[in-house]
Amino acid sequence: MKVLVIGSGAREHALCRSLAADPSVDAVWAAPGNPGMEQVARCRPLPGGVTDAAAVTALAAEVGADLVVVGPEAPLVAGVADALRERGIACFGPSAAAARLEGSKAFAKEVMAAADVPTAMSRVCTRLSQVTDALDAFGAPHVVKDDGLAAGKGVVVTDQRTQALAHAAHCLDTHDPDDPDKRARGTAHEPEPEGVEHRVVVEEYLDGPELSVFCLTDGTTVVPLAPAQDFKRAGEGGTGPNTGGMGAYSPLDWAPADLLDEVVTRIAQPTIDEMRRRGTPFVGVLYVGLALTSRGPRVVEFNARFGDPDGQACLARLETPLGGLLLAAATGALAEHPPLRWREDHAVTVVLASRGYPENPRTGFPITGLDDLAGLGEDVYVLHAGTKRTADGTLVSSGGRVLDVVALGADLAQARERAYTALDTIHLEGAHCRRDIGLAAERGTVTVPSPSGA
Ligand code: AMP
Ligand code: GLY
Numbered sequence: 001m002k003v004l005v006i007g008s009g010a011r012e013h014a015l016c017r018s019l020a021a022d023p024s025v026d027a028v029w030a031a032p033g034n035p036g037m038e039q040v041a042r043c044r045p046l047p048g049g050v051t052d053a054a055a056v057t058a059l060a061a062e063v064g065a066d067l068v069v070v071g072p073e074a075p076l077v078a079g080v081a082d083a084l085r086e087r088g089i090a091c092f093g094p095s096a097a098a099a100r101l102e103g104s105k106a107f108a109k110e111v112m113a114a115a116d117v118p119t120a121m122s123r124v125c126t127r128l129s130q131v132t133d134a135l136d137a138f139g140a141p142h143v144v145k146d147d148g149l150a151a152g153k154g155v156v157v158t159d160q161r162t163q164a165l166a167h168a169a170h171c172l173d174t175h176d177p178d179d180p181d182k183r184a185r186g187t188a189h190e191p192e193p194e195g196v197e198h199r200v201v202v203e204e205y206l207d208g209p210e211l212s213v214f215c216l217t218d219g220t221t222v223v224p225l226a227p228a229q230d231f232k233r234a235g236e237g238g239t240g241p242n243t244g245g246m247g248a249y250s251p252l253d254w255a256p257a258d259l260l261d262e263v264v265t266r267i268a269q270p271t272i273d274e275m276r277r278r279g280t281p282f283v284g285v286l287y288v289g290l291a292l293t294s295r296g297p298r299v300v301e302f303n304a305r306f307g308d309p310d311g312q313a314c315l316a317r318l319e320t321p322l323g324g325l326l327l328a329a330a331t332g333a334l335a336e337h338p339p340l341r342w343r344e345d346h347a348v349t350v351v352l353a354s355r356g357y358p359e360n361p362r363t364g365f366p367i368t369g370l371d372d373l374a375g376l377g378e379d380v381y382v383l384h385a386g387t388k389r390t391a392d393g394t395l396v397s398s399g400g401r402v403l404d405v406v407a408l409g410a411d412l413a414q415a416r417e418r419a420y421t422a423l424d425t426i427h428l429e430g431a432h433c434r435r436d437i438g439l440a441a442e443r444g445t446v447t448v449p450s451p452s453g454a
Pocket of ligand 1: 143145154205210242
């Protein structure tokens with residue numbers, strides 16, 4: 001079969017790499033792709049961007065794609081999967097209506113409530129007065145989330161009430177199309193006209209380690225992948241601002257043995273059943289971000305696509321050919337798919353980010369040393385995220401997250417050592433990475449809070 005992958009980051013590079021290794025896949029196309037993806041896929045531009053549904057559909061028809069895999073959330077929320085299905089092209093990725101599970105945190109909360117899925121208590125607020133009430137009700141630490149898509153950067157978790165309020169005010173104001181002066185005046189609690197209300201979600205704080213479970217689904221059957229843990233903060237030890245993700249590892253030795261069963265039974269299956277019941281079946285990957293709290297697993301967020309970089313750590317270990325698996329999900333055939341096979345190794349992904357990421361990334365610097373990585377063997381490889389080639393062919397940084405180094409090893413220590421050895425051979429001026437990806441797990445210091453009152 002021929003597969004077209006939509007996107008241009010390290011997650012899509014990983015998808016292309018695994019698809020190219022599937023014997024049932026004859027050709028992999030990527031749009032718009034990146035210089036790394038060119039090694040495993042044929043890249044085609046998308047001048048109107050990945051949300052241009054007409055262009056994606058036309059390209060899929062032109063290359064004769066049997067399957068389109070949509071990597072990022074924006075095209076899903078924009079209805080690219082709907083347009084493909086209308087043309088009769090199989091797509092791995094949810095419809096716009098189903099992608100609201102990621103696109104609107106308030107909608108996700110509503111579905112979770114209907115499906116009795118355990119998550120943080122929350123209140124949806126449209127005025128600052130409601131925000132202050134909610135902050136008081138839940139207490140510190142405070143969690144305030146922008147309702148819409150914000151690439152993981154719309155969330156503030158803080159002990160400071162003033163900071164929580166400032167973020168809420170900023171979210172409400174930024175979205176108010178009618179009154180650009182509101183931010184200066186700090187009066188976002190004025191009622192908004194019908195239809196332009198914007199929302200922030202205030203939540204109870206969830207204690208306990210966070211992890212990601214990617215649940216493949218054809219709208220009915222759910223197949224979970226091995227769990228991964230992502231490192232969202234920019235700085236070591238979980239300090240600094242939230243980012244799209246600075247690294248990940250999989251599997252999680254510290255996770256309870258029945259974790260995947262519990263995630264499917266209590267979270268993913270009820271959610272998928274509820275979406276089908278509403279007439280908006282969810283097809284693709286339901287990314288369950290959860291916290292293992294003292295009161296059991298709680299959903300932190302749903303996403304409608306693979307994690308980045310947690311997806312890369314997970315896919316690195318998947319032995320089952322990816323093309324057949326994603327096609328089965330896209331065509332309602334997951335129930336007949338054989339059980340998944342996994343490499344026993346541990347996988348680590350470390351992100352190399354531009355100077356200034358996430359606030360103010362500086363790009364355009366040459367990247368060198370990648371050719372020297374070949375000597376490190378097959379179990380270490382680089383995925384491109386924000387890279388491009390200049391007119392003279394020089395590889396330069398072009399985004400906040402520039403490269404992912406992925407390494408496999410017999411244990412986490414070996415995988416980490418290989419990843420950091422590789423990173424030390426790569427040169428990018430001013431770049432930074434977190435040196436502690438997977439470190440607590442390697443040391444055995446990740447702890448799941450024990451059930452209170454049990
Ligand atoms: P989200 O965009 O909902 O994934 O949130 C981004 C990050 O903020 C999460 O990965 C968590 O690290 C943190 N976070 C979100 N919600 C909570 C919560 N209720 N309690 C504690 N941390 C949270
Ligand atoms: N790594 C977090 C995300 O993909 O949202």
